Amino acid sequence: MKSSVRILDTAFNLHGEIDDYESLQMIRRYYRPGEFEMHIAIGKQSVDQLQKERVIIVNNQPHKSGIIMHSEINQDDKGGEILTVRGPTLGGVFDRRITVTDNYDRIKGSAETVMKYYVNNHIVNGIYPERRIPFFAIAADQGRGKQTPWQTRFEPLNEVVQGIAEWCDIGWLVKCDINLKKWVFDVLIGRDLTVDQHILPPVIFSHEYDNIQSQQFVDSDLQFKNVGYAGGKGEDANRLIQVVGSGSGLNRREVFLDCSSAESVTELTDMGNQHLSGFKQIRTYDGKILSTGSFVYERDWDLGDVITQRNQKWGLTMNSRITEVKEIYEPASSLEISLGNEIPTITKFVKQLQSNVKRR
Structure with a gap:
């Protein structure tokens, strides 16, 4: 329909x-x-x-x-x-701003507080009037998400917000509120609907329940790194280096991480861990959902929820967050979901590598 x-x-x-x-x-x-x-x-x-x-x-x-x-x-x-x-x-307009600041803009707080701080500074109430969007607003800060430090300077705002979201595993969105006549930014918290919890009715997508049509599973270590050498301030032999992550023998996968803006060992460690998280293992489990009535979209499950997907023939059961939903409205409407890590594009992967070879 x-x-x-x-x-x-x-x-x-x-x-x-x-x-x-x-x-x-x-x-x-x-x-x-x-x-x-x-x-x-x-x-x-x-x-x-x-x-x-x-x-x-x-x-x-x-x-x-x-x-x-x-x-x-x-x-x-x-x-x-x-x-x-x-x-x-609507959140796509964040790519129209960069984080303009004289010095590195640092903040530590909950993921929600940190994200809303930067959106406020560069979209809503920035010091330069011409950078403000007058019909943009921010929902009240409830301090949700894990505590994290962050810093930025002259970076695309959309990449900053996405980086915080991925690191802290928290979603976000911008709503068009017609009553308020505002575009409203807020965070999005998914529910745990897996078979491992007993508070909410679990949601399982599987052929045995006749609620999924096609599936694709990807388990890739092609870009995976588990040990990072975070390079802080200084040049050559005088440059501060901090090791983050762990691994040994064949399972140790190293990468250099450019963290030259870090001003202390603590900050260097935090930034190194954040950068290293960009080289995580890729595990995705995608599928085309059938509207069988067993689980109703936006009632029983929604974007951001953690659900269970199962394929007995493949011997796979995976609890994962729904990170993308494609709604298709055509003569035959359908839903497609993506769970787990997003597979990086070649452009994103090359850009990531380039950002870590500066000032070695």
Whole structure:
């Protein structure tokens, strides 16, 4: 069944509503912004309102909002014209800011406090008025998530927030609150729905329950490192080096970590552990979910929840967090989920390696 799509501008004026598109995909992610893509025939009602910098809201759900950043028109060999629009969910605007500061901006606190501190400094209440987004707000800080130190200087804000989220295993999102006329940033806390707990009804995706159509399991150590040599201040032989992680023999996998901004051994250790976490083992278990009614999306399970996925034939049972949900609205609607670690792209992997060879 298709979902309705409302079109708003950044002043929250309504510019139309669409429910007869050809296809719509909305991807929600736990640690970073999601994305959407819509295909619709030219000439249909409100198509002309799908303009860049307009906001779409799917099914009138504030957490399923995105900003149009790309549009194109294609004509097929029969003369049919299709408009394609796509863009990120609202948190994607974080890539429009870098963490501008004279010196390293350091903070220690809960994951939620740290994330909201940087969003406040660079989106909501920064010292430079031209960097503020007037319709952006931050939900009240409840101090959720593990305690962590963090520092940043002239880094993309989206990468800073994602880094904190992944390190602290906490999600985040930006909602389009029509009543407040604000885009509201908040953290997202998933539930434990695994078979190992006895508080909430467990959620199991498995062929034996007829609620999953296809599965893919990846267990990779290609980029895995478990010992890091964190390099702090200083040059050559005078540079402070701190070892983080552990491993021995064939199982020891070493990497140099550039932490030149660290000002103390404690800070160097913290930063080294954070950087080393980017070289973790990759374990993912993806699947296409069947709407059988055994577990209802957004009621029994949702993005960020930890569930159990099982394949008896493969001999695999994995408790893992749902880190991505793809909602597909076409003649045959469907859901696809990703669990566990995100497989890094080649670009991300190369960038990660480059960041760790500076100033050796």
